[in-house]
Amino acid sequence: MLDIQVCEQGFDPWHELATFQQHPDFAAGKSGANAVFVGTMRDFNEGDTVQAMTLEHYPAMTTRQLQTLVQETVTRFRLDHVLLRHRVGAIRPGDPIVLVAVWSAHRAAGFDACRQIMETLKHNAPFWKRETLSDGSLRWVERNTAG
Amino acid sequence: MSIRVLFFASLREQLGRPQAEVAWQPEMTASQVWCLATGQTRLPGNVLVACNQEYCRGESLIDDAAEVAFFPPVTGG
Numbered sequence: 170m171l172d173i174q175v176c177e178q179g180f181d182p183w184h185e186l187a188t189f190q191q192h193p194d195f196a197a198g199k200s201g202a203n204a205v206f207v208g209t210m211r212d213f214n215e216g217d218t219v220q221a222m223t224l225e226h227y228p229a230m231t232t233r234q235l236q237t238l239v240q241e242t243v244t245r246f247r248l249d250h251v252l253l254r255h256r257v258g259a260i261r262p263g264d265p266i267v268l269v270a271v272w273s274a275h276r277a278a279g280f281d282a283c284r285q286i287m288e289t290l291k292h293n294a295p296f297w298k299r300e301t302l303s304d305g306s307l308r309w310v311e312r313n314t315a316g
Numbered sequence: 317m318s319i320r321v322l323f324f325a326s327l328r329e330q331l332g333r334p335q336a337e338v339a340w341q342p343e344m345t346a347s348q349v350w351c352l353a354t355g356q357t358r359l360p361g362n363v364l365v366a367c368n369q370e371y372c373r374g375e376s377l378i379d380d381a382a383e384v385a386f387f388p389p390v391t392g393g
Contacts, residue, residue: 224392227387230385255392255393290393291391295366295385297387309325309388309391
């Protein structure tokens, strides 16, 4: 089961996880591993204090890119389920930006698949961040951190 | 017989508009779409391109009625 959403409002990753696992597909208990990554906004970047951020995206392409990268990962690692959330709009430090959760038979596939989805998303999915610094000035984030 | 052109993020702000429209021509490349839409002479190396929501290259041929998007490196996640 795949559940991919771009969220224009804030989301609670743990609530999303709990809700997703209510689905009858989880009843059989066939997955032996569940790897979860939550990315949140931090209050610093490039040596500056960041007080807020706006996430922009290219909606039609975002949907296609996320579906493609998740499907490729499911096939490669034989995943049972994937839950993916990504925030857009105005956010503040501590707010969740992204949730990647994968379910697999064994832990190695779970860890590796979770990482692959995150790295592919960061390199390919058309999202852009614009920071508001402590003096109120705006700055586009020009590159990803090394991870 | 036209191409819908989209600009995102810092590129949109630099160019001062979110979209443009250019007339389609046979054998047209993404770089030529950029030049017609912006008035610039070449596609900058750090600009990413997508045609109909899939990544493509500057030399990729563009079909009529396509949606071509130009944007800076992505920074999601």
